Amino acid sequence: MRTYRNATVITALLTIGSFLVAAYLNFWTGVDPFWCNLLLGIFGSSFLTFITSVVGYRVERRKTFEGFSYFSKEILRNLNKYQTSWTLDEKIDFFLAYHDISCAEWDRYFGEFCFLFDFRKKKRQYIYENIYQPLLMVNQKIGHHIWHFRWHKDGSGRNEQVMKRFLQEIEDLIIETTVEEYPNLEDFPEDMRDSIEVNTISTTRNKIVEDVQKELIGKYYCYMYGNKAYKNYCSENSHSVKAVYHPCFCVAVFRTFFVPGRHRAITWFKPGELREPMGSE
DSSP states (O other): OHHHHHHHHHHHHHHHHHHHHHHHHHHHHOHHHHHHHHHHHHHHHHHHHHHHHHHHHHHHHHHHHHHHHHHHHHHHHHTTTOOTTTTHHHHHHHHHHHEEEEHHHHHHHTTTTTOOOOOTOOHHHHHIIIIHHHHHHHHHHHHHHHHHHHHHHHHOOOHHHHHHHHHHHHHHHHEEEEEESSSOGGSSSGGGGGGGOOEOOOOOOOHHHHHHHHTTTTTTHHHHOOOOHHHHHHTTTTSOOOSSSOOOOOOOOOEEEEOOOOEEEOOOTTTTOOOOOOOOO
């Protein structure tokens, strides 16, 4: 992509420059027509090369976008397997296996991004900040602790408390946990609030998978295929869920709450099962 971009710029300048100089020599000077013919020959050959470069740039541009998207999704697919309910050794085994996956092609595709009319590099900066950097930070953090994990597994540096702290550093980049209270006491009159028991709801999500996937099917997709293709994609998939949901990362703890004259029990099923709350009068 970078090569075709540079070739397009050079041949465009050469085409325009040779044409303007040939026109100037032909109409405003009395030089030998040989030089005008020479410049017109350069103009014709450079123009053909320019067309070839533009076609090659567009092809390489799509290949780079699709390649980077594919390898980004492969990384997300692996990170999406992570579960907070695993034991310490299971988490360490996961990161050891994840670290062995090569990201060389993913890095190469990102390095190929070089846009023709992106003079302030806004597109590349967007891809870096919203897709490349979050995944790179996870990879670097895992790589920083990989030898500690290996020493823990072979017994030469076994320290569970330290391992928990290292794992928490990585989890903070991957997992997001929010705690909410239900119902909101402000929705009830003051004389009823004392008789209501509040439920604590804890929700855990794989934030890096959801956030990066949202970008890949959003603005990044628009850059890759254009506005028209993006609109068609949105219209064809308008019925599907836009947010990425991973059932293994949704854990909630409910307690029964009481409202005068009414008793309702809320049951939470195991991860992956989406069911309506069960209640009884």
